[in-house]
Amino acid sequence: MAGARSIAHGNLPDLARVGVIAPAELGGTAIAALRARGIQARTLDAPPDAGTDDEEVIAWALSSPLTPASAIELAQRCAWAAEAGRPVCLLAPAVRGSNRAAIERAGALSHLRAYGAAVAHDVDAWLESVVLLVKFGLPAGPRAAVIAPVGSWLEAQATAIAIEAEATGARSPLTAPDDPTDVVLYDPTLGAPPRTTPGLHVAIAPRAELAGESTALYGARAALGAIAILGRAAERIAVGLGPAPRTATAELQIDRARLDRQLAQLVGARIGDHETKVLLAAYGIPIPRQAVATTPSAAVKLARRAGYPVEIKPWGHDLPSEPAGCPIERDVSSDALVRQAFTSVLAKANKTEAGAAVIVRETPTAGREVSVTLLQLPSLGWTVVLDAPGAPLAAAPAPLRLIDAQSLAAHVIASRAGEPEPDRSGLANVLRRAS
Known part of the structure; x- marks a missing residue:
């Protein structure tokens, strides 16, 4: 499963069947909806074995939370489907919270994405992604545009989606006029876009009851969600399945000699803030300038060299991270305040023994x-x-x-x-x- 073969984007001939794996009520509704749109669909108890010649698109709605173990089991089937150009369309609950269980669910979903699954969290977008895949094949990517009559329901839907994205600081699912486009959604009353318009051309109705025979997708929000789901899966499949190969390290131009020197100096399984940043620097990651001082006078010299204001925190391998409560003095702006901060952070960290040290660093650039x-x-x-x-x-x-x-x-x-x-x-x- 290390790599994926090239896939052709666009129409997939003779691809008109869907196998639905889902809880009974949801599966029945999905099959009825697909059949109403001219797509053959049937219930499956389990996906076909990897390597079979069956050309069904698999629409899979998980009936229970995904676990790491089940993700490993599903990954091989997802990889096989991805390499065949028809990724598994997987409906899974969005991850909520940040506890250990949430982390494992997020990791499990990311593993399936890495092996080519098209993962959806919204049931309408999931269904539209199945329709799009059956009728048009994989889009090359997630970039989409909408062509709608002025003052139409479709234009209102697209405008609302763009405004919502702007209000939340998220990227709009709609491309700017001059950006590349992978899929063009158009109102069929306007006729199909010119052949010179790049991307797949897909007719859309803003509401199902307004759909005609030529309509492929229903609803701007669900359609754009489907394009994003399949487009991201297509881009992921195109670069190869699974994690990056070890050979990819060569692209990063890591200072291997410096890295090996730093690794040789490590003692024990746990390292502190300063040693971590030295390692990151060896990997070519820019970090704020900082150094370790064992006396107030040495801390003052380092602060002058870094430039005021600076930040001061205790040094040590046994300290919590800053979010977990490591004491830190920020906006330290003079020699006197450096001396005061030196004593203060060590006392808060219970580092009162001789030789206790602090980290003096330049103030990082403001950010998230x-x-x-x-x-x-x-x-x-x-x-x-x-x-x-x-x-x-x-x-x-x-x-x-x-x-x-x-x-x-x-x-x-x-x-x-x-x-x-x-x-x-x-x-x-x-x-x-x-x-």
Whole structure:
């Protein structure tokens, strides 16, 4: 399952069957809806074995929360379907909370995405993704545009979606006029877009009761969700399945000699703030300037070198992280305040023995606070978990592929309308190198 073969985007000939795996009531509704739109569908108790010649699209609605063990079992089937150009359309509950169970569910879902599953959390978008895949095949990506009559219901839907995204600081599912487009949704009363218009051309009705014979998808929100689900799956499949191969390290231009020197100096299984940042620097990750001082006078010299104001915290391998309560003095702006902060943070950390030290660092550039953890999850192995305020927990298997690092970074949104966009490219670079 290390890689995926090339897939052709667009129409897949003779692909008109769907196998639905779902709880009875939901499955019955899905099959009835698909048949009403001219798509053959049937109930399956389990997916076909990997490698069979059956060309059914699998629409799978999980009946219980996904676990790491079940994700490993499903991954092989997802990979087989992805390599055949018809990824499993998987409906799963969105991850809520940030406890251990939520982390494992996020890791399990990310594992299936990495092996080509098209994961949906909204039932309408899930159904429309199945229809889109059956009738048009995989779009090349998630970028979409809408062509609608002025003053129409469809235009109102598309406008509301764009405004909602802007208000929350999220990226709009609609592309800017000059951006590349993978799918064009159009009102059939306007006729099909010119053949020179790039992307798949898909007729859409804003409401099901307004649909005609030529209509493929229903509802702008569900249709755009379907395009995002399948488009992201297509992009993920195109770069290869699973975590990044070890050979991808060569692309990052890591200072291997410096890294090996730092690793050789580590003692014990746990390392502190300063040693962690030295390792990150060896991986090519930019970090604020900082150094360790064992006396107030040495701390003053370091603060002058870094430039006021500075931040001061205790040094040690046995200290909690800053979010977990490590004492820190911020905005320290003079020699006298450095001396005072030196004593204060050591006292708060109960570091009163001779030789106790502090970290003096330049004040980091203001930005959004994001928590990133590398965890070895049961069955799944090493996983990168990102927790950003205002966004659901996100995860991806390590080592990160570039597309997974970018997907994690996309979860960081501006906290207020009009706030500058976060540096997602910079965050993706840090995540990829750290993984």
